[in-house]
Amino acid sequence: MDNFEWGPALRVGQAKAHKTLTEETLARLRRDIVSGEFEAGQKVKSEDLKKRYQVGTSPIREALFQLVSEGLVRSDGQRGFRVAELRxxxxxxxxxxxxxxxxxxxxxxxxxxxxxxxxxxxxxxxxxxxxxxxxxxxxxxxxxxxxxxxxxxxxxxxxxxxxxxxxxxxxxxxxxxxxxxxxxxxxxxxxxxxxxxxxxxxxxxxxxxxxxxxxxxxxxxxxxxxxxxxxxxxRPALGTSLAKKRRVGGMESEQVLKSRAPAKR
Amino acid sequence: MDNFEWGPALRVGQAKAHKTLTEETLARLRRDIVSGEFEAGQKVKSEDLKKRYQVGTSPIREALFQLVSEGLVRSDGQRGFRVAELRxxxxxxxxxxxxxxxxxxxxxxxxxxxxxxxxxxxxxxxxxxxxxxxxxxxxxxxxxxxxxxxxxxxxxxxxxxxxxxxxxxxxxxxxxxxxxxxxxxxxxxxxxxxxxxxxxxxxxxxxxxxxxxxxxxxxxxxxxxxxxxxxxxxRPALGTSLAKKRRVGGMESEQVLKSRAPAKR
DNA sequence: AAGTGTCAAATTTTCGAAATTTACGCGAAC
DNA sequence: GTTCGCGTAAATTTCGAAAATTTGACACTT
CATH class of the missing domain: 1.20.120.530 (GntR ligand-binding domain-like)
Structure with missing residues (x-):
């Protein structure tokens, strides 16, 4: 119990209640990226995220920067953020x-x-x-x-x-x-x-x-x-080298690609 | 040439010019922590950092959060940030x-x-x-x-x-x-x-x-x-409990607390 | 056609101030 | 002497809007 200094990242169960909005947003964003809610390579606009998570600019960006360091998100110069690709x-x-x-x-x-x-x-x-x-x-x-x-x-x-x-x-x-x-x-x-x-x-x-x-x-x-x-x-479409994430019109891709819509509530 | 996707962290030489203030602040802050400009365990107040690096709140906090993920800084609940301890x-x-x-x-x-x-x-x-x-x-x-x-x-x-x-x-x-x-x-x-x-x-x-x-x-x-x-x-002062690490014999004691002064512009 | 330059819209970055939360001092009560 | 409360000061977190940058379209030239 002295080796857990790091990462509230993976705690589950009686996880410490997330105290700051940034922490909470980080956890949610990470979950949504890992679970595939966001597509690989997709651009993430802070405006969208603000609406989705109902928070201001700061928590969003602070969370994003942590995810950059974790390798789940990439930050392109002054051109915003993208979900990391899959290869x-x-x-x-x-x-x-x-x-x-x-x-x-x-x-x-x-x-x-x-x-x-x-x-x-x-x-x-x-x-x-x-x-x-x-x-x-x-x-x-x-x-x-x-x-x-x-x-x-x-x-x-x-x-x-x-x-x-x-x-x-x-x-x-x-x-x-x-x-x-x-x-x-x-x-x-x-x-x-x-x-x-x-x-x-x-x-x-x-x-x-x-x-x-x-x-x-x-x-x-x-x-x-x-x-x-x-x-x-x-079904090779996912994210990677295929330049455009063109939905191939085949039948198989219908059901498997684009597996889920963003957060239905 | 294709394996450098990560970390502008350690590049030197013809490093890509840091474009955003956040990136620049991140680099400077990291350098100052690694080089010992900030003492281990020291609390870092965003107000101080703002003055030191001449930037606003956002770049400071965004940089800090990345350093948290790298393990150089720790964020205590809603009680701000501290430089990671040395053990x-x-x-x-x-x-x-x-x-x-x-x-x-x-x-x-x-x-x-x-x-x-x-x-x-x-x-x-x-x-x-x-x-x-x-x-x-x-x-x-x-x-x-x-x-x-x-x-x-x-x-x-x-x-x-x-x-x-x-x-x-x-x-x-x-x-x-x-x-x-x-x-x-x-x-x-x-x-x-x-x-x-x-x-x-x-x-x-x-x-x-x-x-x-x-x-x-x-x-x-x-x-x-x-x-x-x-x-x-x-000189055992650095960081925290010296615990009971043997490894190298030598005379202990000889308190030379506090190796260097903080900052100094 | 292809290249170029300009301008407006969209987006990202940055700031400063409001809203919250924590830290601290001081007096009262036990 | 210690502990508890309470109010104020200090610090952190959060927001929303201003500033800066990129994107895209359109016209104009070669």
């Missing part, structure tokens, strides 16, 4: 480093984690499985909820790694990884195999079997990325 | 990751770097050695100048690693490492042994001997950190 290349990079760093973090946590860490992991896993059964929610909300808890579960696993910097790097990579996954796979179906993977990782961690846990985790990470890549190549 | 523990963490990640980056660059990369490295080294001979400057300015080129040299070495994320992580770590070094060693004397280390690393890299280069680089990084730690324990 398959980058997904590979992210996946490699996730595998490297998260496995290392998990090993360290397993080596040194105490009972409190175990409790955090078990609790996070429990919440994750609970949330998977949740019904009666708008699909988008359900996805958001699941992703929140998914992130929390992973983060809990690493939370006892003892290295704030490692934790921070994992935090960034997880976030970006999630964005790729959600962009490429319009809806993350919560297959039971994923759940099984999580359980296996947790079991290995609780049994303090570092090698096995790391191995399972690496598979888990690569599996997710492979799945995303498979979808990506199937 | 010997964290220096160890940073050093470990620098050794790991920078060596990896160097290996990759050596494996795949092209002639342009070689040219960048050689040029950066040349500038660094040139700057070391520079005389007739205010010591602080000389230090700033040297550090700029030192950073550039390291960054050039890794620039061909092919992984934007790795590069970004190195960028962050180098920055923080520099802050620790400069905080602990009030004035970095440019010993000829440091220069020799740089030359050895460069030679190994140009000879495409990855193992040797990585080994030298790791020594270089750890050497710098050890030096800093030695100074740190000699």
């Amino acid at each position: 398959q290349e980058e997904l590979l990079d992210i996946t490699d480093w996730r595998a490297r760093l998260e496995c290392e973090a998990l090993r360290r946590a397993i080596a040194t984690g105490d009972m409190e860490w175990e409790a955090r992991v078990v609790a996070a896993f429990h919440r994750l499985t609970r949330v998977e059964g949740e019904s009666g929610l708008d699909p988008k909300d359900a996805a958001d909820l699941w992703e929140d808890h998914h992130r929390s579960f992973h983060f809990a696993l690493y939370s006892a790694c003892g290295s704030p910097w490692l934790l921070r790097f994992c935090e960034l990579l997880i976030q970006h990884g999630e964005r790729y996954r959600r962009a490429y796979i319009s809806y993350p179906r919560i297959s039971s195999s994923i759940t099984a993977e999580h359980k296996a990782i947790m079991d290995a961690a609780m049994a303090r079997e570092g090698d096995r846990a790391a191995d399972l985790l690496e598979r888990h990470i690569r599996h997710a990325a492979d799945l995303a890549l498979a979808h990506a190549t199937r | 010997q523990e964290e220096l160890l963490d940073i050093t470990d990751w620098r050794a790991r990640l920078e060596c990896e980056a160097l290996r990759r660059a050596i494996a795949t770097g092209d002639m342009e990369w070689e040219a960048r490295v050689v040029a950066a080294f040349h500038r660094l050695t040139r700057v070391e001979g520079e005389s007739g400057l205010d010591p602080k300015d000389a230090a700033d100048l040297w550090e700029d080129h030192h950073r550039s040299f390291h960054f050039a070495l890794y620039s061909a690693c092919g992984s934007p994320w790795l590069l970004r992580f190195c960028e962050l770590l180098i920055q923080h490492g520099e802050r620790y070094r400069r905080a602990y060693i009030s004035y970095p004397r440019i010993s000829s042994s440091i220069t020799a280390e740089h030359k050895a690393i460069m030679d190994a890299a140009m000879a495409r001997e990855g193992d040797r280069a990585a080994d030298l680089l790791e020594r270089h990084i750890r050497h710098a950190a050890d030096l800093a730690l030695a100074h740190a324990t000699r």
